[in-house]
Amino acid sequence: MLTSQRKQLILQKLAADGQVQSKALSEAFDVSEDTIRRDLRELSAEGLLQRVHGGALPASAAVATFSERKTLALDSKRTIARRGAALIEPGQVVIIDGGTTTAELITFLPRDLELTVVTHSPGIALGLADHPRIEVVVIGGRLYRHSLVAVGAAAIEGIAKVRADLFFMGVTGIHCEAGLSTGDYEEASIKRAFSTRAAETVVLASAEKINTASRWVIGDVSMVNTLVVESATEESLLTPFTARGIDVIRA
Template structure:
């Protein structure tokens, strides 16, 4: 089998299964481990996979700027937002960080619910402007227009002054083995701090983020308390998340 044929097959497996094991590829293609490692290295260099110990995972999708992401899969994100908002309890203090799905979570929060929302995303704060019973705290810092978030040392200091009941986290990638990951190190740092200051962790994620990995680690997957997903999640992913004790619910 030619190199291009092998790599096309590997890309197909990544698309269908989200991961490949080097040992399986060696056996299937009847080539050496060095050949498979070279294939994975070339695919990773081209952005088609993320190499991990023993194989590779599909890379987390990069949807671009927040302005672009809010235009992508709006219906799915609205459904996820409504399902995630239903898990928020009256009287809670809740971190909601930046993200197009998290924006829909904020929009779906009941207008007659008394709660406190702490966010580093001006868009989330604006979405709550007409929620009369919601106290909204907008964290300061250096505003990143592309991400729609305040980041940096000042934001980090303010996060550490808050103790929240729940953190609604916008994840770039989520895999049972590799954990919760982000595409940007600055965002990952803020997310890690919010986790440290929170009692529970909720993620609402579109299907293209499940079983994928981004470069910067945020948390172990087992730290996630609630996971809200679209219908039709792959059975292997559902089993892996359930084995970690994560409460998985589907957005209808």
């Protein structure tokens, strides 16, 4: 079998099963595990999967540039964002992460809503500028251009002074075993820090993020209290999350 044919079969199995294991692949194709690891390494370099210990998971499609992600699954993001916005109650302190889904979230906040929003995203802050009763606290730091958010030591220091009711965390991948992940090391650190400062963490997960993984781990899925998904999401995809005690809300 040609290498290209084997790689295609690996991708087909990954799409069908949601994960692949190096040992099982080596037995199925009658090749060494070293050969399979090389295949997985090359497929990972092409962005077609995410390697994990012992095998691979589907790569998240949500790691493109901010401008590219703005149009990715837009209808899905809007539906989920609308349902997420309904979780917010007047008078709360809410942390809103940067990202294209959270950018949609703020469009569904009523103009008469009284709220305090903490964010490290200049875009989120500007999007709330015309809401007269929403107090906006901006966390500063070094601008990470890929996601248009502040990162670094100054941001971490600012986050340490926050105590919030809700944190809307942006992720590029959520998987019961591989956890929560994103495409940048410093972003992962910021998200972990925010989560420790909120009573509850909410993840708005469009379909392309569920059961996928990205390069940098934010933490275990136990960090999440509520997962908001599309109404059409297959129950089999959500059962592992509800089994972990996560409240799953269908938008």
